[in-house]
Amino acid sequence: MIQFRQVTVNYGYVPGALKDINLQMHDGDFTLILGPTGSGKSTLLRLIYMDILPSSGVVTVDKWSSFRISPRQINRLRRNIGVVFQDFKLIDNMSVFDNVALPLVIEGYRRKYIRKLVHVLLDEVNLLQSKDQRASTLSLGEKQRVAIARAMAKNPFVVIADEPTGNLDREASKNVLSLLERINRNGTSVIMATHDYELIKETPYKRIYMENGEVLPGDRTINIPNKRINILANKE
Amino acid sequence: MKFFFVIKQTFSNLWRERTPVVATILTICIALTILVALFEISFVLYDQLRDLESNMMVEVYLDPSATDSQVKVIQSELERYPTIERLRFVSKETAAAIFNEEFGENIMDILDENPLPVSFEVRLLREFNHSEYLALFKTQVESLKGVDEVHYRHALIEKLEKVTEAVAIAGIFVLIILVFAMNLLIRNTIKLSVYAKRRQIDIMKILGAGNLLIRMPYILEGAIEGFIGGFLSAICLIFAHKFIAGSFALVEIGTSTYKVLWVLTISFGILIGFLTSATSVGRFVNKIFAKK
Numbered sequence: 026m027i028q029f030r031q032v033t034v035n036y037g038y039v040p041g042a043l044k045d046i047n048l049q050m051h052d053g054d055f056t057l058i059l060g061p062t063g064s065g066k067s068t069l070l071r072l073i074y075m076d077i078l079p080s081s082g083v084v085t086v087d088k089w090s091s092f093r094i095s096p097r098q099i100n101r102l103r104r105n106i107g108v109v110f111q112d113f114k115l116i117d118n119m120s121v122f123d124n125v126a127l128p129l130v131i132e133g134y135r136r137k138y139i140r141k142l143v144h145v146l147l148d149e150v151n152l153l154q155s156k157d158q159r160a161s162t163l164s165l166g167e168k169q170r171v172a173i174a175r176a177m178a179k180n181p182f183v184v185i186a187d188e189p190t191g192n193l194d195r196e197a198s199k200n201v202l203s204l205l206e207r208i209n210r211n212g213t214s215v216i217m218a219t220h221d222y223e224l225i226k227e228t229p230y231k232r233i234y235m236e237n238g239e240v241l242p243g244d245r246t247i248n249i250p251n252k253r254i255n256i257l258a259n260k261e
Numbered sequence: 262m263k264f265f266f267v268i269k270q271t272f273s274n275l276w277r278e279r280t281p282v283v284a285t286i287l288t289i290c291i292a293l294t295i296l297v298a299l300f301e302i303s304f305v306l307y308d309q310l311r312d313l314e315s316n317m318m319v320e321v322y323l324d325p326s327a328t329d330s331q332v333k334v335i336q337s338e339l340e341r342y343p344t345i346e347r348l349r350f351v352s353k354e355t356a357a358a359i360f361n362e363e364f365g366e367n368i369m370d371i372l373d374e375n376p377l378p379v380s381f382e383v384r385l386l387r388e389f390n391h392s393e394y395l396a397l398f399k400t401q402v403e404s405l406k407g408v409d410e411v412h413y414r415h416a417l418i419e420k421l422e423k424v425t426e427a428v429a430i431a432g433i434f435v436l437i438i439l440v441f442a443m444n445l446l447i448r449n450t451i452k453l454s455v456y457a458k459r460r461q462i463d464i465m466k467i468l469g470a471g472n473l474l475i476r477m478p479y480i481l482e483g484a485i486e487g488f489i490g491g492f493l494s495a496i497c498l499i500f501a502h503k504f505i506a507g508s509f510a511l512v513e514i515g516t517s518t519y520k521v522l523w524v525l526t527i528s529f530g531i532l533i534g535f536l537t538s539a540t541s542v543g544r545f546v547n548k549i550f551a552k553k
């Protein structure tokens with residue numbers, strides 16, 4: 026379970042990137058974080074993998090709490106979370122194989138085991154044939170699939186995706202979404218921040234709507250027509 | 262697998278920054294060569310000085326007019342010196358015999374009478390054979406009645422002492438400057454590597470990599486630069502030895518000294534490379550991510 030209790034984030038002297046957030050996300054859920062640019066979606070997600078710590082309040086992720094957490098424990102936490110980003114965050118001059126293997130190398134697994142596991146993972150995202158290619162030579166959609174394979178390498182309890190389709194065309198976006206859905210069906214929680222209303226409008230998932238660093242109450246994203254326009258207008 | 266990863270990263274860093282890396286390795290090589298050469302020179306000088314000291318003879322020449330009883334007094338005075346190891350009386354006749362032996366001529370044939378003065382040959386305890394004590398000994402003994410002059414090879418010993426000291430001081434200076442230069446250049450390559458890999462470091466952090474794994478490639482990078490620099494320096498020094506040994510009788514080097522050279526330069530190179538990178542990589546990594 027992931028829990029936010031009275032969480033506030035100020036970036037330096039700029040206050041209110043997040044204001045008094047109270048939230049719970051349950052294991053196995055697929056959660057969408059929606060909201061205009063600058064509303065605090067990325068900030069919310071960064072708190073989960075503890076890239077930043079709250080200025081006040083507490084974030085609890087599984088058995089880790091942001092309160093007085095040590096750097097070593099933050100690393101532990103991150104090794105149990107999968108992350109996917111809009112800009113993929115692949116290491117461009119490494120092969121596809123090495124990119125997917127990276128979390129396993131960090132964990133200190135044996136070479137033989139890594140090789141087997143990476144094969145399975147690349148097969149899942151349909152990129153086994155590209156395993157020896159440099160990551161930089163892939164198409165954007167392929168890159169994101171590599172990133173998803175890497176996020177799944179450690180079989181995390183949650184995958185966090187911050188606008189994973191932000192740089193992708195329609196076809197690739199659908200592909201990424203269906204991969205995340207498949208991951209979720211296998212029991213892993215998925216938390217995805219997105220601008221792409223078109224992509225998710227038909228989905229039945231839980232939605233958290235953010236604006237100005239606050240979570241709007243209720244499940245109104247989909248239901249209020251004005252908001253829908255807002256989301257799209259703000260994307261430009 | 263971690264191990265292979267670190268090694269691969271290390272060599273990719275070295276290759277990526279090859280120009281500054283080569284400059285750094287050359288600097289380390291030159292610095293170590295100069296340092297070890299200075300060390301060796303002062304070693305040889307010191308050896309010479311010791312040699313000279315342990316073979317040094319101090320001669321106490323007596324007045325030709327000194328009476329037998331004065332000679333007795335001088336002898337007993339000298340015998341009371343605890344710094345004297347050996348004392349030998351050299352009569353006129355013995356002196357003539359020594360002269361004869363050294364020059365192959367009888368002094369009596371050249372001159373009508375034996376002009377050589379009576380003297381004492383003094384050998385001081387080894388640790389008192391330095392110019393400071395010798396000067397003191399000279400003034401003390403020369404103040405005795407019947408002593409004409411105390412003689413030793415003071416010019417040579419003083420000169421050698423001065424040179425040895427100067428080389429040692431220069432060595433310390435050069436050591437400081439060169440260590441500083443090596444430090445600067447090694448840090449520079451580490452900084453460049455960390456900067457070039459900042460995206461990768463960022464990604465590894467997000468994936469939960471520990472500090473050690475993140476820093477290890479850069480620490481090894483410094484150590485390898487030091488290793489190669491030390492290795493090249495040993496080669497330079499051995500060539501220098503081969504070259505000098507032919508024309509310079511002073512430096513006689515056996516193969517055991519070559520072993521010492523290899524060990525000395527390589528271990529010093531690795532040490533400075535390792536310490537410099539290990540103490541600076543954390544700062545560079547933090548600096549790059551400070552803005553987050």
Ligand SMILES: Nc1ncnc2c1ncn2[C@@H]1O[C@H](COP(=O)(O)OP(=O)(O)OP(=O)(O)O)[C@@H](O)[C@H]1O
Pocket residue numbers: 036037039042060061062063064065066067068069220553
């Ligand atoms: N590193 C930072 N330093 C200062 N302010 C920041 C930083 N990151 C984000 N902010 C500010 O915090 C607020 C929330 O930003 P955040 O990135 O969480 O929004 P977002 O909803 O993810 O937006 P987008 O849809 O554009 O990704 C914004 O006002 C933003 O300007």
Ligand SMILES: [Mg+2]
Pocket residue numbers: 066067068187
């Ligand atoms: Mg964002």
